[in-house]
Amino acid sequence: xxxxxxxxxxxxxxxxxxxxxxxxxxxxxxxxxxxxxxxxxxxxxxxxxxxxxxxxxxxxxxxxxxxxxxxxxxxxxxxxxxxxxxxxxxxxxxxxxxxxxxxxxxxxxxxxxxxxxxxxxxxxxxxxxxxxxxxxxxxxxxxxxxxxxxxxxxxxxxxxxxxxxxxxxxxxxxxxxxxxxxxxxxxxxxxxxxxxxxxxxxxxxxxxxxxxxxxxxxxxxxxxxxxxxxxxxxxxxxxxxxxxxxxxxxxxxxxxxxxxxxxxxx
Amino acid sequence: xxxxxxxxxxxxxxxxxxxxxxxxxxxxxxxxxxxxxxxxxxxxxxxxxxxxxxxxxxxxxxxxxxxxxxxxxxxxxxxxxxxxxxxxxxxxxxxxxxxxxxxxxxxxxxxxxxxxxxxxxxxxxxxxxxxxxxxxxxxxxxxxxxxxxxxxxxxxxxxxxxxxxxxxxxxxxxxxxxxxxxxxxxxxxxxxxxxxxxxxxxxxxxxxxxxxxxxxxxxxxxxxxxxxxxxxxxxxxxxxxxxxxxxxxxxxxxxxxxxxxxxxxxxxxxxxxxxxxxxxxxxxxxxxxxxxxxxxxxxxxxxxxxxxxxxxxxxxxxxxxxxxxxxxxxxxxxxxxxxxxxxxxxxxxxxxxxxxxxxxxxxxxxxxxxxxxxxxxxxxxxxxxxxxxxxxxxxxxxxxxxxxxxxxxxxxxxxxxxxxxxxxxxxxxxxxxxxxxxxxxxxxxxxxxxxxxxxxxxxxxxxxxxxxxxxxxxxxxxxxxxxxxxxxxxxxxxxxxxxxxxxxxxxxxxxxxxxxxxxxxxxxxxxxxxxxxxxxxxxxxxxxxxxxxxxxxxxxxxxxxxxxxxxxxxxxxxxxxx
Numbered sequence: 001x002x003x004x005x006x007x008x009x010x011x012x013x014x015x016x017x018x019x020x021x022x023x024x025x026x027x028x029x030x031x032x033x034x035x036x037x038x039x040x041x042x043x044x045x046x047x048x049x050x051x052x053x054x055x056x057x058x059x060x061x062x063x064x065x066x067x068x069x070x071x072x073x074x075x076x077x078x079x080x081x082x083x084x085x086x087x088x089x090x091x092x093x094x095x096x097x098x099x100x101x102x103x104x105x106x107x108x109x110x111x112x113x114x115x116x117x118x119x120x121x122x123x124x125x126x127x128x129x130x131x132x133x134x135x136x137x138x139x140x141x142x143x144x145x146x147x148x149x150x151x152x153x154x155x156x157x158x159x160x161x162x163x164x165x166x167x168x169x170x171x172x173x174x175x176x177x178x179x180x181x182x183x184x185x186x187x188x189x190x191x192x193x194x195x196x197x198x199x200x201x202x203x204x205x206x207x208x209x210x211x212x213x214x215x216x217x218x219x220x221x222x223x224x225x226x227x228x229x230x231x232x233x234x235x236x237x238x239x240x241x242x243x244x245x246x247x248x249x250x251x252x253x254x255x256x257x258x259x260x261x262x263x264x265x266x
Numbered sequence: 267x268x269x270x271x272x273x274x275x276x277x278x279x280x281x282x283x284x285x286x287x288x289x290x291x292x293x294x295x296x297x298x299x300x301x302x303x304x305x306x307x308x309x310x311x312x313x314x315x316x317x318x319x320x321x322x323x324x325x326x327x328x329x330x331x332x333x334x335x336x337x338x339x340x341x342x343x344x345x346x347x348x349x350x351x352x353x354x355x356x357x358x359x360x361x362x363x364x365x366x367x368x369x370x371x372x373x374x375x376x377x378x379x380x381x382x383x384x385x386x387x388x389x390x391x392x393x394x395x396x397x398x399x400x401x402x403x404x405x406x407x408x409x410x411x412x413x414x415x416x417x418x419x420x421x422x423x424x425x426x427x428x429x430x431x432x433x434x435x436x437x438x439x440x441x442x443x444x445x446x447x448x449x450x451x452x453x454x455x456x457x458x459x460x461x462x463x464x465x466x467x468x469x470x471x472x473x474x475x476x477x478x479x480x481x482x483x484x485x486x487x488x489x490x491x492x493x494x495x496x497x498x499x500x501x502x503x504x505x506x507x508x509x510x511x512x513x514x515x516x517x518x519x520x521x522x523x524x525x526x527x528x529x530x531x532x533x534x535x536x537x538x539x540x541x542x543x544x545x546x547x548x549x550x551x552x553x554x555x556x557x558x559x560x561x562x563x564x565x566x567x568x569x570x571x572x573x574x575x576x577x578x579x580x581x582x583x584x585x586x587x588x589x590x591x592x593x594x595x596x597x598x599x600x601x602x603x604x605x606x607x608x609x610x611x612x613x614x615x616x617x618x619x620x621x622x623x624x625x626x627x628x629x630x631x632x633x634x635x636x637x638x639x640x641x642x643x644x645x646x647x648x649x650x651x652x653x654x655x656x657x658x659x660x661x662x663x664x665x666x667x668x669x670x671x672x673x674x675x676x677x678x679x680x681x682x683x684x685x686x687x688x689x690x691x692x693x694x695x696x697x698x699x700x701x702x703x704x705x706x707x708x709x710x711x712x713x714x715x716x717x718x719x720x721x722x723x724x725x726x727x728x729x730x731x732x733x734x735x736x737x738x739x740x741x742x743x744x745x746x747x748x749x750x751x752x753x754x755x756x757x758x759x760x761x762x763x764x765x766x767x768x769x770x771x772x773x774x775x776x777x778x779x780x781x782x783x784x785x786x787x788x789x790x791x792x793x794x795x796x797x798x799x800x801x802x803x804x805x806x807x808x809x810x811x812x813x814x815x816x817x818x819x820x821x822x823x824x825x826x827x828x829x830x831x832x833x834x835x836x837x838x839x840x841x842x843x844x
Contacts, residue, residue, distance in 0.1 A: 016671025023593065023668070023699055030589045030703035030721040034710055037725025041831030070730040073803060073811070073826050073833040080822025080842075085815045104831065105727070125831075148816050150809035153568065192561065192806040196570035 042104055046124030047078045053121060053128055054100050058082055063096040065111045067103035075102055089148050089155035091186050091259040092226070094136040101129045136263040139180040139234075145172070149257050151188035152223040158257035160190060161243040163202055165252065169244035172258065177239045182265030183208070183230040185241075187218050190257040195220040198253035203246035206230065206260075208237050217246050218256050229265050276415050276424075280408040283428045288404035290432075295396055295442040298713040299744025304444045305768030308395045310342040311354030311444070312376040317537070319358065332541040337375060339538040343546070344553045345446070347536050348485035352398035353444045360394040362387045368775035390776055395444040403441035406452040407431050410655055413459050417621050420666050422693075426700070427655075427662035430591050433704035436647045437654055439715025446487045447648040453483035454493055454652035457524075458628045461497050464520035465504070466619055477523030481531020488554050489652065492635060494524055496627040503623055511616070560644035561806040566733025568805045573639040582647050583633070585723040585734060587654070588704040591661050592722075598660030601667055602626075629656025646716060646735055661700075669696050714742050717829050726830040733805075740764035740802045742834045745827045747773065749837065751780050753825070754798055759786040761799035763810055793817045797840040803833050814838050 011018055054064070064083050066075035076083065079102060093099060093111035101109050101117070104125050117129035146157040161170035187204050189195050201219035205212050206227065214227045243256040300308075317338035321329050328334050342350065363382040365372055372378075389397070407428040414424035431437065440448040457480045464472035483490040497520075504516045533539050539546055559571045564578050575581075584592065602622045608614040632650040635641055669692075678689040703721075711718030716737045719729030730736065743765040754760065760783050762770055773779040786796035790813055793799055799814045801807060801823075815821045823836035 014675050016668055017675050020668055020672050020696060020699070023590070026593060027590055027699045027703045031706050033721035033728075034703075034706055034725050037727045037830045038710070040727065041828065068731060070832060073801075073823055073836045074828060074831065076821055077823050077826045077836070080820065083821060085819075085821050088815075088821055089812070105731075148812050150812050153805050153808045155808075155812045155815070192568065192570065192809060196559075196561075 040105060040125055042125040046126040047074075049123035050102060050126045050128050051078050053123070054079065054082065054102075057130070058100070059098065061096070062098045062100060063087055063090070063093060063111070064100045064102060065093070065109040067101060067107040067109040068105065069109075071102075071104060078102075085148060085155070086143070086157060089157040091141075091156070091158075091184070091261060094184075094263065095138055095261070097133065097135040099131040099133070101127075101131065103127050103129070136261075137180065138261050138263050140177045140262040142174070142258065142260040145174070146259065149190040149255075150192065151190050151257050153192065154224060156186075156188070156190075156224065156257060156259060158186075158188075158190070158259040159241070161202075161204075161241060161254075161256040161258060163200075163243050163245060163252065163254035163256065166245040166248060169242050170256070171243075172241040174239045176236050177262065179208075179232045179234060179237050179239075179262040180264045181232060181234055183213075183232050183239075183260060183262050185214060185227040185230070185258065185260045186224055187216065187227070187256055187258045188222050188224045189218060189220055190255040194253045194255045197251055199249040200245050200252040200254055201247045202243045202254045202256045204256060204258070205240075205242045207240040207242065208232060210238070210240075218243070218254075231265065232262065276412060276421070279421065279425070280412050283411050283425070284401075284404040284408035286404075287407045287428070287432050288400050291400040291403055291438070291441050292393070292397070294438075294712055295393055295400065296390065297744075298439070298442045298715075299741035300392060300769040300772055301443060301445070301739030301741035302764070302766045302769065303739065304395075304741075305766055305772060306342055307345075307350050307353055307444050307446075308357070308392075308772065309373050309768055310345075310347070310350040311352075311357060311395060313338050313341050313354070313373050314347055314351045315354030315358045316376040330540065335537045335540060339536075341373070343538045344550060346485045346487065346532065346550075347538070348482055349398065349444075349446050349449050349487075351535070353395045356397045357391060357394045358383065358385065360386050360388045360397065361391040362389065364775065368771075371771040371775045392444075392772060392776060396442060399441055399443060399445070399448050402449040402452040403432075403437070406448070406455060406655060409452070409456055409459055410658060413455075413462075414659060414662060417462075418663060418666075422669065423662045423666040426665045426697070427658045429697075429701060430594070430658035430661045430704065431655055433701070433708045434587060434591065434654055434658075435708050435711035435715045435718045435720075436586050437651060438708050438712065440648055440651060442713075447645070447651050450483070450487040450489050451651040451655065453479065453486055454489065454628065454632070455655045457483055457493055458497070458624065461520045461524075462619060462621065462624060464523075465501075465516045468517040468519065470519065473517070473519035473523040474527055476520040477527025478531055480524045481528035481535075484528050484532040485535040489632065489649070492631060493628070494521070496631040497521060497524070497624075500620065500624045500627050504620055507616070507620065516619070557642055559642045560738075561804065562644045562646070562738075563733060563735045563805040564643070569643065570806070572642075574641075574643050576637045576639050578643050579633045579636040579647075579650055582734075583653070585719050585729065585732070586647055587657070587720060588707045589721050590700050590703045591657060594661035594664045594700065595657040596660075597664035597668075598662070601663055602660065625656055625659060629653055629660075644738065646738065665696070665700060669693060672696065713744065714829050714834060717742065717832065717834060726832045730832045736804050736832070737802070737834060738804065740766060740769070742827065743769075743800060743802060744773075744778075746800070746825065746835050746837055747778055749825045749827075750783065750798075753839075754780070754783055757782050757784070758798050759784050759796045761786045761792045761796040761814070763800045764802040764804075764807065765800060789813075790817070799838045799840075801836045801838075803835065811836070818842075 064079050066072050101112050112131045115131050118132050119130035121128050145159045163170050201217050204216050204218050206214040213230045216227050241258050320326050366378050366380050369377045369379050410427040410431050411424035414427045460476040460479050464476045561570045609616050632652040678685050723729045786792045794817050801810045818840050824839045825837040826833050827835040
């Protein structure tokens with residue numbers, strides 16, 4: 001107690017000196033954080049070792065993902081030879097049996113969040129993890145009618161439903177779609193310029209054999225929206241995607257982009 | 267020492283500060299890329315200075331006719347001309363001339379097809395264009411020193427204020443560009459300084475100087491329109507206080523001069539306004555009133571129109587300014603506030619010019635404008651750069667108090683030689699404590715200052731994690747030039763993306779880019795024509811990666827320019843080498 005009182009008295013007497021010491025600590029911390037930011041960036045050798053490991057065990061159909069997300073261009077520089085545009089612009093990662101996650105700063109890619117890796121190796125600042133899982137079996141997909149678009153600042157292979165007038169819905173009809181017991185649909189507004197100009201919200205309806213099975217409001221802030229999984233009867237069906245204006249303020253520039261896969265829902 | 271001799275001493279110190287800041291900035295400048303707006307202002311500067319050159323040579327038949335003036339002054343008339351004219355003048359005087367060899371890359375009316383411009387030939391074209399901004403940066407730091415000495419009476423404080431102004435990553439970036447933001451901050455402060463002096467002396471000369479300086483500001487950038495509001499509020503504050511205390515009578519002359527002299531200065535400097543004055547001035551205001559909203563990423567969200575988060579300017583300030591500056595400035599503001607409260611309570615003699623109130627108004631007003639949620643925010647920190655000198659002043663004030671406190675506690679007076687040495691050592695250590703991190707932040711950010719984030723953010727990587735704006739203006743392409751020159755096949759058609767054509771031309775004529783590398787054109791047709799393509803990374807520009815993937819059939823960039831591992835620029839080759 002007496003010692004504590006002594007310290008308090010001393011601090012009172014040398015208050016400004018204590019503040020100056022605190023400032024010196026802040027100064028050191030500031031410099032060390034900047035140095036850490038610089039030296040936690042992977043170097044060429046880190047990347048080369050990581051590429052070498054993945055190349056040894058990479059199989060056709062594997063997916064490579066990067067974390068943090070902003071590292072993507074550097075990741076593609078090193079691993080782009082093993083990654084197709086279709087894989088990068090995937091609807092989601094459910095169809096992949098093996099996923100390689102390349103990360104720095106101990107970050108985790110959303111596609112493998114919560115999963116347990118079967119392999120984890122670190123090369124300097126780069127960590128390589130391999131995930132193996134039971135893939136979804138795809139019986140039908142909209143990819144054949146899709147193109148590459150930017151949705152929510154991400155690449156997506158999807159089909160565009162262009163809505164410009166309230167009374168003119170956009171439709172996409174697919175016949176003879178071989179469905180499993182489930183259908184997964186994603187949608188979002190394509191192109192940042194459309195989102196900048198658009199002030200309306202679209203209503204997206206999914207119809208199977210003429211019957212509405214799912215519906216969602218898709219607007220500028222919908223990101224890449226996953227509609228609730230739809231249970232379907234296995235077999236050949238007619239699927240329609242219909243987009244029209246749900247609510248409108250001033251300008252309508254709804255470039256609704258849709259992706260869909262039929263797969264088994266457990 | 268007599269007051270006169272002290273004043274001369276301060277003048278020399280201010281001159282040293284000015285020279286040191288300008289020289290260091292000049293040394294660093296060549297490594298920094300040319301941004302989009304700079305390229306336009308360089309173009310405009312060449313045209314504007316050519317008008318005066320042709321006028322002096324007597325080659326213009328009707329030099330003041332509407333048609334003649336439009337030929338030289340219609341380009342980029344959405345911005346006032348003062349700085350562009352200075353850029354042009356500096357270029358005309360100092361550049362190493364190869365203009366005839368690259369005639370097609372100069373604006374039509376400024377072209378020469380043979381011979382050389384008679385110049386001092388001291389520097390590259392880009393550096394010559396940029397020199398006036400660097401001089402303004404030196405001037406700002408020198409003015410901070412002089413203001414501090416005059417208002418708060420300490421040379422050490424004044425020097426610290428100059429240091430804290432110089433060592434700011436974003437200000438340092440803007441000081442190396444041929445654009446208006448740093449000069450606007452300088453003129454904001456210079457006008458305030460002149461007004462503050464003029465209300466003390468009450469002399470006509472001081473008031474007219476205030477009017478002239480503000481006129482230069484009006485002829486520089488739109489922010490100038492807001493300064494009279496801050497100064498008028500201060501003037502009213504003084505008037506109300508005078509009425510209550512009956513102790514001091516301030517003059518209104520500087521404000522009158524700002525209303526009369528300044529517009530004249532602006533019109534004299536802006537020949538575009540010599541015809542159809544009111545409609546053209548109205549068009550200038552209208553352009554900015556309805557200014558388009560560009561894209562800007564803040565905390566993970568891309569904003570392309572309002573409403574914006576009210577805290578965006580504060581967030582940007584908190585994550586980009588050196589932490590030591592923020593800490594000291596906060597402490598300085600608290601000290602000023604405490605002194606203000608003491609004055610109100612009568613415990614302290616009132617400052618007849620209410621300098622603290624003036625600093626508060628002029629320091630807060632520029633950033634407050636951007637907290638309304640409707641003013642476009644695409645300029646990151648540049649549109650309210652005028653706040654930074656006031657933070658530097660507050661920081662210096664806190665430092666001075668701290669230094670005095672520490673020396674007092676350690677009982678280091680100037681009685682003995684040892685004490686004197688120890689005192690110098692303690693002061694030097696304290697200066698080092700604040701100089702080291704601010705200088706590290708600043709020099710670490712160079713030459714990509716717009717991608718730099720401070721220690722609170724966690725550096726550039728932390729800024730990327732937080733989803734902060736990566737960059738803008740397409741200037742960072744400069745870092746990819748050596749690679750492009752080395753690796754691109756002869757006659758390559760390059761998709762330039764956000765690197766604008768005017769900047770590309772300046773690089774070509776300075777031989778910083780191989781002359782056989784051609785601009786493939788804009789958007790998708792340009793990408794389709796190209797065999798190499800650039801993407802400058804900003805969140806909303808991701809689309810251009812995908813457009814290139816589509817055209818090239820692969821997604822693998824061959825070169826990626828990074829800052830601490832954070833991607834700034836990607837270069838794709840149609841036939842990839844990887």
